Amino acid sequence: MSLNRAISLLYDLHPGTTKAEDGAPPHERPHKPLLLLAVLDLIDEGRATPNRIPWCQELRDRFSARFLLVRKHNDQNTPENPFFYLQTQGFWEAWIEDGSRQIPLQTTPLVRQMGKVFARFTNGIEHLAALPDARDAMREALLSRYFPQLRAIEGMEDEAPAADRAAIAADEGANEQTEYGRSPAFRRLILDIYDHQCAACGLRIRLSAGNNVSFIDAAHLIPFAQSHNDHPTNGLALCKNHHWAMDRDIIAPCPDLRWHVSPLIDPRRSNGEQELHELAGKSLLLPKDPAFHPDEEGLRWRCGKLSA
Secondary structure, three states: OOHHHHHHHHHOOOOOEOOOEOOEOOOEOOHHHHHHHHHHHHHHOOOOEOOEEEOOHHHHHHHHHHHHHHOOOOOOOOOHHHHHHHHHHOOEEEEEEEOOEEEEOOOOOOHHHOOOEEEEEOOOHHHHHOOHHHHHHHHHHHHHHHOHHHOOOOOOOOOOHHHHHHHHHHHHHHHOOOHHHOOHHHHHHHHHHOOOOOOOOOOOOEOOOOOOOEOEEEEEOOOHHHHOOOOHHHEEEEEHHHHHHHHOOOEEEOOOOEEEEOOOOOOOOOHHHHHHHOOOOOEOOOOOOHHHOOOHHHHHHHHHHOOO
16 A cells, blocks of 8 residues: 555544534544554554554553543543444454454453454555654644644644655655645545535536546645644635635635635726626635534634735
8 A cells, every 4th residue: 555545544534523512613523543643652662563553551541642632522532432443444453362363343342351452454554554754654644634733742843744745645656646735635635525616616527437537626724834734624625716816815715704805806807807806705615514614713814814
């Protein structure tokens, strides 16, 4: 398995989302990526290998330490859940040892089963997880995608993830290019969440499955180079025209969830400027799942960049 493919799998862990409750906004569950970060820690420390990851107190402690930093309204500290449910991702197997037999794990492990329950990476990820540089890239991907707020705590705020991203893109060669220097995994994630529809004009053109070509881009609200944030709430799906216009600060999505247009736009000059001018005040076309609606911080940042 290529590193790029592994990163794509890590970006799409299907962690599940919560519902709005007691005034708390919906959010993604943090459990699967937190467990994987804990596993990478244990492999770094020599307490586990990619082919034998113990269900142990050290793993629970590593999970809990980060969980306390990222938990939201109704999240529960339950590392046993992802240890079992990661098996649905296609790269993780868990089992119980009974003498010389390995019995597939059929339910979440218990604390009293420590020393008897183990897991392993499969599908080629085990080879990548054995390499320190690849583990670093996997950790970077998990933090950028799910927990960008942890980067400073993890001591990664001064690193340059672009080097990792260039290596990931090169790994795929001519089979898949990184658009505008962005991770292909982020683009696929955003396009899926927005159903390949522009959040400004609603354009949705996608060629046949055989071509798998979409005319929609994945745009960051706060640029990745500045934020190191690939969480989908820092992204928008935009057609190429509106992506270009937003990146040049002549249109902006704002915290009122409407599009604002720079006064530099004069609808009398051209049909193109008239179309941009008519976007003013229109609502953003948002994903169906409110857990992925644009983050207010990113919207404020974009709104503040609008050319006066």
